[in-house]
Amino acid sequence: MQIYLPIAEMTVNALVILGMGGVVGFLSGLFGVGGGFLMTPLLIFIGVPAAVAVGTQANQLVAASVSGVLAHWRRGNVDVKLGLVMLAGSSVGTVLGVWLFGILKRLGQIDVAIALSYVVFLGIIGGLMLVESLRALIRRRRPGTRRSKLHHHNFLHGLPLKTRFHKSRLYVSILLPIAIGAVGGFLVAIMGIGGGFFLVPAMIYLLGMPASTVAGTSLFQIIFTTAIATFLQAQQNQTVDVVLAVLLLAGGVIGAQFGSRASGRLRGDQARALLAALVLAVCIKLLIDLVATPQSLYSVTPIEPVPTVADPSALAPGAGQ
Amino acid sequence: MSAWAAASIRHVGRLLVLAAWLVAATPGPAAAQPLVADLSDHLIAIATDFTGREVVLFGALDAPGDVVVVVRGPEQEMVVRQKQRRLGIWLNVESMSFVGVPSFYGVASSRSIADVAPRAVRERYGIGVHSLRLDPSDPDDRGTIDYAIFRRALIEQKQSTDLFGRTVRPVVFLGDRLFRTNIVFPANVPTGQYTVSVYLLRDGAVVGAQTTPLAVNKVGIGAAVFTFAHRQSAIYGAIAILIAVAAGWLAGFVFRRS
Numbered sequence: 001m002q003i004y005l006p007i008a009e010m011t012v013n014a015l016v017i018l019g020m021g022g023v024v025g026f027l028s029g030l031f032g033v034g035g036g037f038l039m040t041p042l043l044i045f046i047g048v049p050a051a052v053a054v055g056t057q058a059n060q061l062v063a064a065s066v067s068g069v070l071a072h073w074r075r076g077n078v079d080v081k082l083g084l085v086m087l088a089g090s091s092v093g094t095v096l097g098v099w100l101f102g103i104l105k106r107l108g109q110i111d112v113a114i115a116l117s118y119v120v121f122l123g124i125i126g127g128l129m130l131v132e133s134l135r136a137l138i139r140r141r142r143p144g145t146r147r148s149k150l151h152h153h154n155f156l157h158g159l160p161l162k163t164r165f166h167k168s169r170l171y172v173s174i175l176l177p178i179a180i181g182a183v184g185g186f187l188v189a190i191m192g193i194g195g196g197f198f199l200v201p202a203m204i205y206l207l208g209m210p211a212s213t214v215a216g217t218s219l220f221q222i223i224f225t226t227a228i229a230t231f232l233q234a235q236q237n238q239t240v241d242v243v244l245a246v247l248l249l250a251g252g253v254i255g256a257q258f259g260s261r262a263s264g265r266l267r268g269d270q271a272r273a274l275l276a277a278l279v280l281a282v283c284i285k286l287l288i289d290l291v292a293t294p295q296s297l298y299s300v301t302p303i304e305p306v307p308t309v310a311d312p313s314a315l316a317p318g319a320g321q
Numbered sequence: 322m323s324a325w326a327a328a329s330i331r332h333v334g335r336l337l338v339l340a341a342w343l344v345a346a347t348p349g350p351a352a353a354q355p356l357v358a359d360l361s362d363h364l365i366a367i368a369t370d371f372t373g374r375e376v377v378l379f380g381a382l383d384a385p386g387d388v389v390v391v392v393r394g395p396e397q398e399m400v401v402r403q404k405q406r407r408l409g410i411w412l413n414v415e416s417m418s419f420v421g422v423p424s425f426y427g428v429a430s431s432r433s434i435a436d437v438a439p440r441a442v443r444e445r446y447g448i449g450v451h452s453l454r455l456d457p458s459d460p461d462d463r464g465t466i467d468y469a470i471f472r473r474a475l476i477e478q479k480q481s482t483d484l485f486g487r488t489v490r491p492v493v494f495l496g497d498r499l500f501r502t503n504i505v506f507p508a509n510v511p512t513g514q515y516t517v518s519v520y521l522l523r524d525g526a527v528v529g530a531q532t533t534p535l536a537v538n539k540v541g542i543g544a545a546v547f548t549f550a551h552r553q554s555a556i557y558g559a560i561a562i563l564i565a566v567a568a569g570w571l572a573g574f575v576f577r578r579s
Contacts, residue, residue: 004369006543007550011372011508059561066569067576108402108413116410227562234558238550242561243369243543249565253572290410296481297405298474303398303418 007241008052014247016046021060021251028064028196028252029259030266031275036061036193037122037282039248040114048244050111054101054192055239056248058229061194063249064256065223071260072216079167079213083220085174089181090188090195090225097189098232108301112290117191119287125201126279132205133273140269168213176207181221188229194222197279211268355383355529356521358500363533365506366540373508376535378429379501380519386529387430387437387522388492388500389448394425394484394537395513398458401471401478417471418458424511426453426479427486429502434489439525446520446527450476450485483507512537 003014020042028035036057043053072078104110161174180202184195199218203209209217234240263271358380365374378390399422402413430437434449443452455472462468479485484507492502504517514536521529539547550557 002370002372004367004371004543006369006539006546009509009511059565062562062565063569063572066566067573068569070570070573108400108416112410112412223566227566230562230565231555231558234550234561235554238554240550240558240561242546242550242557242564245561246564246568249568253569254576257572257576294404294411296474296478297403297411298471298478299402299404299413300475300478301400301402302424303400 005241005244008048017247018251021248022255025252025255026259029256030263040192051239055233056241056244057192058226059240059245060248061226064252065219067253069219077213077216078220079217082165083217086177086181086221087224089178090185093182093185094189094228097186115286115290122279122283126276129272129276133269136269168209185225188225358519365537368541369543374506376504382498385497389520390429391518392427393423393516396421401475419455420458425484429490429492431492
């Protein structure tokens with residue numbers, strides 16, 4: 001079933017897009033992450049222009065996070081106060097990210113910048129998660145080992161503006177969630193991802209949040225960040241393809257429901273180990289693409305888009321003073 | 322009435338039939354034209370199910386000759402970037418821009434273009450990708466070794482996305498006066514105003530030419546969405562968010578465990 005995407009300006013098989021949305025949606029429901037880090041490379045791989053992939057993905061993630069957060073909301077696993085504090089940071093991060101995206105695009109370095117950020121972030125996060133979850137799995141096998149402290153005290157607990165977040169049973173400086181939110185928002189704009197794969201481990205390891213509220217709170221915050229990114233990308237770059245987004249989210253929201261049900265059958269450490277493996281696999285694939293000799297050393301980009309609507313004023317010589 | 326007069330009337334009658342056919346085929350002072358041609362369609366409508374189109378170009382000559390057809394899409398400025406390895410990673414390092422690059426380019430000819438026209442004529446009329454005029458944005462780049470490399474890269478990249486024809490398509494003659502050729506537009510054809518130029522050549526010189534416009538436009542929902550996204554981009558963005566929120570909410574509601 002062929003369908004034409006009006007903003008991406010290409011024809012795709014609707015079933016392929018629905019399927020991609022479904023698989024990525026399932027994984028995002030399973031792990032409580034947006035799945036953008038899988039979807040954006042997939043879209044670019046099937047020929048969607050990188051800028052349209054990033055912009056549309058932000059739109060699709062709004063739907064995925066809304067449907068994802070509902071289940072967590074009913075179970076009372078959303079820390080609204082913490083989410084809003086993070087949102088303050090992520091709004092700034094998103095605006096900065098869209099601004100930097102434009103500059104890098106003009107310099108012709110956006111593709112490498114996207115790939116490099118993927119490799120660096122996925123590598124660090126995936127590596128940390130893999131080590132941690134393997135350790136937890138091994139500990140489970142040997143029940144005699146000493147139980148670790150609830151959370152470690154380090155310099156992060158010395159920051160000012162400490163606030164209590166009752167739902168997450170936290171007493172931390174608000175600067176920390178703001179900073180985490182800012183990085184998350186930046187990632188939405190540059191990489192077309194919700195930032196869940198960064199937010200979830202950051203909230204667990206840096207904030208020391210209990211696992212129960214992490215997924216719901218990060219999804220809650222991602223709704224707003226991706227909505228801001230969607231608006232900015234649509235308004236400044238016209239890179240949000242609604243037809244593509246609707247196809248992706250139709251597959252995505254259905255997949256996410258099955259994913260979040262399946263997540264009940266998965267232990268936390270198992271889920272983290274699987275997610276870590278997935279994150280590292282994408283990271284290695286992108287690293288190979290960066291290092292391997294490309295098929296063609298040349299790329300061609302239009303400096304100005306082809307004017308599709310005749311505009312006589314654009315052709316007329318500039319009027320005098 | 323003499324035999325001469327009868328023959329003359331028959332001759333005039335035949336000319337009139339031909340003239341009437343020419344007038345029917347194209348408006349304007351047709352009898353003086355050595356070449357007339359037209360397209361089966363002057364509009365390519367890109368709807369949501371668009372997967373490419375074929376348009377038939379047909380025409381007639383006043384006497385035998387060679388026919389070359391050149392299709393050009395709207396022009397745009399393009400930048401060609403060259404990757405080099407830096408610290409183990411492939412980065413865009415060198416670049417060169419070109420002005421007036423047709424977004425789409427294709428050629429059809431009744432014979433091999435090298436046989437039909439000498440190099441100078443091919444370059445003047447832009448017949449064949451290697452004779453296509455591609456000027457660098459910076460005039461200092463013209464004629465350099467880099468210019469030749471980047472020009473070739475530009476052509477190869479356009480060919481790899483089917484926007485520049487890899488081969489010269491055939492122009493088929495029916496008898497020695499009537500001809501036709503098929504122009505193939507791929508699914509990724511850029512929108513805008515196209516020109517289809519038909520050249521009549523004899524002994525390597527262009528003796529007749531006709532240019533027909535062709536529009537490639539988005540229609541239906543696709544066009545409405547595209548126009549709306551570009552003209553009312555803020556409202557478009559807000560609607561996109563609302564659709565996403567509604568869809569997410571709906572899915573969460575439908576799949577709610579009772």
